[in-house]
Amino acid sequence: MSAKESLARLLDDVDATPEATALRARSYDLLALPDGAAVVDVGCGAGRAVGELAARGARAIGVDVSAEMIALARSRSPESDLRIGDARALPLADGEVAGYRADKVFHELPDPAEPLEEARRVLAPGGRIVLLGQDWDGFIVDSADPALTRAIVHARADAVTNPWAARRFRNLLLDTGFTDVTVEAHTGVLTGGVVQPMLTRLAAGARAAGAISPEQEAAWTAEQRERARTGRAFLALPMFVAAARRP
Template structure:
């Protein structure tokens, strides 16, 4: 999983999207910022490279341990998005990428974001809407069933489309939302697509034959350069009054 995440993070679209998220934080040199759901700490390192005083928080102990192995001096901590290790108003920036769909209570996490941000502090959220994956296939109805069945297994699959409402409800203002679509055509995504079909099969949404047939088609597309996956990524930014 870490190798796959590393490969995805290195894609040009991913690099540009992270840079855009950093720009939206409006950070000044030395400003304290947290990256929540930091994984192995890539964004923490890049934010520090921009002069910020960056901390990463992630619930996964293995991810944090791997991040500290890569960057022993990084400030990476095991912690929960709903209970961050900061004082009220301590931070100038809060960033979370591909995290909120994993949370049972996205609104509670944003309430915690508001608590740790100082007035005029900035929040930036980045994430995909699991219902809107676009996959080319010879069986579009089956593909639609697979995508929606996989989405239903995610705690908050439509959190990204709700970013604006969530931010407003949490008391943030100057809310903006952008959409950046990543188009993925190489074999890198084949294992993820296969797991998507297997998850739909295990949930009872499709049969084993359906899953095998769909995976075989996608494998054939990968071999012939015809695999196509488009993922709209929503980027929301706001200010704490």
């Protein structure tokens, strides 16, 4: 299994949780799309949101920089409009869409101002933009070793291109000229089997960054694996949802 396929499987598990399902629905509501309006889901991954937006009556377009993810999305939904493209240079005409959505994308981009200028370009006047993302310093994990947990969370955040992008959504949108900007915070609480692979990746990232030793990684991961096995795992993840209108 490739790294992209492994990530897609993990995202599938997370996206199937009630919290994630409700959060996606909230993002669709904030788009306030007229029936039949065009909307782009940037960083669409395996295409779940594209399908859900289409089911709501939108003309949904999925764009992802990864050809592998687009191929996976097409295998799951051959009828969907799925395109390879960069958030900073979308394969869309000026003013082509009434809605723009990006979920867990901006932390991967070194300069969020660039994709927001591109979002403004492809949105028609009055179009709506919705951004979703987690703050990478905000992972809350129950552990017997809080100091090591703090080191793991912060080290993983430091390895992210733009770990604080979500806390900057409001000001970034204002700086780009969007209006009617709102921000909501939604905290997902995960306690089931999906937690353990997420925390394994978190610890591996901290070890890869040199912030913890392999022995610390192994001990912490073993504790979290046991917590997951006994139903005692706990991960809370604050998500920010920003919405605005293109003048």
